[in-house]
Amino acid sequence: xxxxxxxxxxxxxxxxxxxxxxxxxxxxxxxxxxxxxxxxxxxxxxxxxxxxxxxxxxxxxxxxxxxxxxxxxxxxxxxxxxxxxxxxxxxxxxxxxxxxxxxxxxxxxxxxxxxxxxxxxxxxxxxxxxxxxxxxxxxxxxxxxxxxxxxxxxxxxxxxxxxxxxxxxxxxxxxxxxxxxxxxxxxxxxxxxxxxxxxxxxxxxxxxxxxxxxxxxxx
Ligand SMILES: Nc1nc2c(ncn2[C@@H]2O[C@H](COP(=O)(O)OP(=O)(O)OP(=O)(O)O)[C@@H](O)[C@H]2O)c(=O)[nH]1
Ligand SMILES: [Mg+2]
Numbered sequence: 001x002x003x004x005x006x007x008x009x010x011x012x013x014x015x016x017x018x019x020x021x022x023x024x025x026x027x028x029x030x031x032x033x034x035x036x037x038x039x040x041x042x043x044x045x046x047x048x049x050x051x052x053x054x055x056x057x058x059x060x061x062x063x064x065x066x067x068x069x070x071x072x073x074x075x076x077x078x079x080x081x082x083x084x085x086x087x088x089x090x091x092x093x094x095x096x097x098x099x100x101x102x103x104x105x106x107x108x109x110x111x112x113x114x115x116x117x118x119x120x121x122x123x124x125x126x127x128x129x130x131x132x133x134x135x136x137x138x139x140x141x142x143x144x145x146x147x148x149x150x151x152x153x154x155x156x157x158x159x160x161x162x163x164x165x166x167x168x169x170x171x172x173x174x175x176x177x178x179x180x181x182x183x184x185x186x187x188x189x190x191x192x193x194x195x196x197x198x199x200x201x202x203x204x205x206x207x208x209x210x211x212x213x214x215x216x217x218x219x
Contacts, residue, residue: 019131022099026106026134033111037217038119040133042157043141045123048167050075051200052141052209053118057082059210064114066105068097068122075120085110096128097121116217125150129157137162137216144168144182145175151186158189162216165209169199 030038041049050067057063057079064085067075076088087109089101097119111117119135121128129138140161142150145168151158158164164186172179183195196212198205 016130019099022103023132023134026099026102028134029106029111030117030134030136033114035111035117036115037137037213038117038133038135039213039216040119040121040128040135040138041141042121042125042128042138042161043123043143044125044146047123047141047143047146048200049120049123049141050078052165052167052198053079053120054082055198055200055203055206056210056213057084057118059207060116060213062113062115064109064111064117066102066109066117066119068101068120070094070122085113091122095122095124095126096131097133098131099133102133116213125154125157129160136218139163139165141165141167142182144171144177144179148177148182148185151182151189155189158186158193161190161193163212164193164195166195166197167200169197169204170201 041052043049053065065079067079067086067088068091069075069088070091070093073088076086079086087105089097089105091097091101119133138157138161140157142164144166166179179197186193186195194212196205196209198209
C-alpha cells in the first residue's frame with residue numbers, strides 16, 4: 001500500500017504559497033492605482049452577492065466589479081446595467097477564484113477609473129476562504145433562509161472576514177430564523193466581526209452598509 005498523504009500536503013502548501021505571492025502582486029497593483037477599497041464578496045449560491053452589488057454600487061462614486069462564476073456571464077450581464085466597469089471570470093469548474101485568475105485579467109481592467117473594486121467570488125461558503133486575491137477585506141454574505149447555524153458550521157470564512165452582511169431580512173417572518181441567535185453564533189466564532197443587517201428587496205440597511213464600506217476604505 002502506498003501512503004501518498006504527505007506528498008498531497010506538500011503540493012497544497014506550494015499552491016497556497018504561490019497564491020500568496022501572486023496576491024501580494026495584485027495588492028501592489030491595486031495600491032499603485034490608489035484604489036480606496038478592494039472587497040472580496042464570499043457567500044453561498046443565492047445569498048444575494050449580485051443583488052447587493054446592484055443595491056450599493058449606485059451609492060458609491062466610481063466603483064468597479066469583477067464577477068467570478070464557474071460558468072456563464074449572467075452576473076456580469078446583470079450588473080452591466082449599473083454602467084460601471086465590469087469583467088467576468090469563468091473558473092471553468094473551479095469552486096473559487098484565485099490570485100492568478102485575477103492577475104490574468106487585471107491588465108484588462110480599467111483600474112485607474114475606480115475608487116472601489118468589488119470581486120464577487122464563486123458562490124461557495126468554504127473554498128474561496130483560503131485563497132487571498134490581494135483584497136483589503138473579505139466580506140461574508142449570509143442570507144437568513146440559509147439558517148441560524150452557518151457561522152458555527154463554516155467558521156473559517158467568519159474568522160477571515162472583516163464584515164458580515166446578513167441579507168434577506170425581509171424574509172425573517174417567513175423562514176423561522178432567530179436573527180439574534182444567528183448573530184450570537186457569529187460572535188462566538190468572531191467577536192470582532194462587524195455585522196450589517198440588510199434587505200436588498202426592501203432596501204433596509206443598505207445606506208448603513210454603504211457607510212461601513214466607505215469607513216473600511218482608505219480615504
Ligand atoms: N426576499 C429577498 N430576496 C432576495 C434578497 N436579495 C436577493 N434576493 C433574491 O435571491 C436570489 C439570489 O440572489 P443573487 O443576488 O443572484 O445571489 P448570488 O449570491 O449572487 O448568487 P450566485 O452568484 O449564484 O452565487 C435572487 O432571486 C434575488 O432576487 C433579499 O434581500 N430578499
Ligand atoms: Mg451572483
